[in-house]
Amino acid sequence: MYKLYIAKNISSHDLLNKVLLELNIKDEIIYNAYKKPYLKNNKIYFNISHCDNYTVLVIAKKEVGIDIERITMRKNVLDRVCTKNERKLIKTAEDFTKMWVKKESYVKYLGVGCVYGLKNVDTLKHNFIIKKFKNYYIAIYGV
Numbered sequence: 001m002y003k004l005y006i007a008k009n010i011s012s013h014d015l016l017n018k019v020l021l022e023l024n025i026k027d028e029i030i031y032n033a034y035k036k037p038y039l040k041n042n043k044i045y046f047n048i049s050h051c052d053n054y055t056v057l058v059i060a061k062k063e064v065g066i067d068i069e070r071i072t073m074r075k076n077v078l079d080r081v082c083t084k085n086e087r088k089l090i091k092t093a094e095d096f097t098k099m100w101v102k103k104e105s106y107v108k109y110l111g112v113g114c115v116y117g118l119k120n121v122d123t124l125k126h127n128f129i130i131k132k133f134k135n136y137y138i139a140i141y142g143v
Contacts, residue, residue, distance in 0.1 A: 002060040002143040006133060012048040015055045019046075023059070036111040047108050049138075056138055064142040065109025067101040071135050074100075081118040089124075094137070101139035102128045109142045 007015050016037075020027070028040040038045070047066045048057045058066040073093035081103060082090065090096050102123040107116045129140040 002058050002064060002129075002140060004066075004131070004138070004140070005057040005059075006138075007055050007057075008053050010055055012050055012055055012057075015057050016046065016048060019057060019059065032111050034112050036108070036113070047105075049104070049108070051136060054133075054136065058140050058143075060143050062142060063109055063111075064140065065105040065107070066138065066140050067104035067108060068133070068136050068138045069097050069101050069104070071097045071137060073097075083119065083122050083124070085124055086122070097137045098130055098139070099123055101130070101137050102126070102141070105139040105141040 005015060005019055025042060025044065027042045029037050030040045031037050044059055045062060045064050046057060046059045047064050049067045051068045051070055054068060056066055056068045058064050071093050073096045078087055078090065086099055090099060103118045103121045105128065106121045106126060107113055110116055129143065131138045
């Protein structure tokens with residue numbers, strides 16, 4: 001179970017504070033070695049992403065990762081970030097963007113970010129929640 005928040009023209013920090021206030025959660029935010037934020041004394045997990053003027057936040061009862069990206073095709077990065085089988089499936093900008101947000105949400109779920117290496121994430125071996133929002137895709141992993 002998770003709750004997704006999408007907001008326009010708000011910082012990640014401000015959206016998180018707004019949601020924590022709505023949920024009546026008062027807790028200190030701490031960070032792991034890779035700068036992933038956590039609530040110090042709470043068993044609620046969250047993750048945040050932003051693209052252009054949109055910020056997305058997911059809250060869950062277990063570790064979670066999220067990413068949002070505008071639909072685009074970046075052929076110049078396919079070989080660097082995709083597995084051979086993923087490359088076979090990418091035909092359109094929508095295909096590419098869905099693959100990209102899956103990879104990003106997964107490494108954010110792990111709490112290590114891109115240090116993990118996006119090519120190490122095989123999106124065909126994991127289950128993601130994918131949502132289309134206007135001209136963007138959002139991926140959530142871990143729920």
